[in-house]
Amino acid sequence: MKILIADDHDLLRDTVVAFVEAAGAMSTVGVSDLDGALAALDETADFDLVLLDYNMPGMRGLDGLKQVLAHKVSPRVALISGEASRDVVHRAMAAGAAGFVPKTLPAKSLVNAIRFMAAGEQFVPADLLTEEAISTERHPIAQKLTKREMEVLQGLAEGKANKEIARDLDLSEPTIKLHVKNLYRKIGAANRTQAALIAREAELF
Incomplete structure (x- = not known):
């Protein structure tokens, strides 16, 4: 099996590469950003799995994932x-990822997850499939907002207008405007764009 590992943290990337290769039956190529991953795919079409760091340069949230999935070699x-x-x-x-691997996984579990996905299966830790998984409530920003304000913020992060958010939440537009004003104050945002950027950088949605 051949694995492409893209992560901008050199130590972590090298550590993952070492774990994977020490397990045997798998070879790796390591790169530091999305452009490097795409270039590697252009050069080599036989990767069994591409592992992308969600927060590395060029990813722009899930946009980077979708870009790699759309590559002509159709990688996992x-x-x-x-x-x-x-x-x-x-x-x-939902976008087509083969799985999600927390960096907190023990080395053996990490290697097993990579091998599992490279073999054509999907991997997501069980706790991420429950309602209690890695809750946004752990983030300081989320702790400041009510459940409704979080729902409105998600609408802003998705680029929706107040009218669309009101329709989705079955609320009036004036009510949405009030929630927007309140959440601006709580998270320190001056406008919709800034609020959306704050939410995205905090990985709230």
């Missing part, structure tokens, strides 16, 4: 990350 692609919301994991899987 999984995400690796130190932290991610349950919603991010589920959206990644």
Whole structure:
């Protein structure tokens, strides 16, 4: 099996490469960003799995995942990350990811997960499949907001207008405007774009 590992943290990438190769029956190529991963795919079409760091340069959230999935060689692609919301994991899987690997996994479990996905299966830790998984409530920003404000913020992060958010949440537009004003104050945002950027950088959705 041949694995492409893309992560901008040199130590972590080299450690994962060492673990995988020490397990035997797998060879690796390591790169530091999305452009490097795409270049490697252009040069070599026989990777059994591409493992992408969710937060590395060029990824832009799930855009990088989708870009690699759309590559002409149609690779199997999984995400690796130190932290991610349950919603991010589920959206990644819905987009076609082979799985999600937390960086907190023990070495043996990490290698087994990579081997599992490279063999054509999907891998997501069991706790990420439950409602209690890596909750956004752990993030300081999420702790400041009510459940409804979080729902409105998600709408902003998705680029929706107040009217669309009101329709989705079955609320009036004035009510949405009030929630927007309140969440701006709580998270320190000056406008919709900034609020969406804050939410995205915090990986709330």
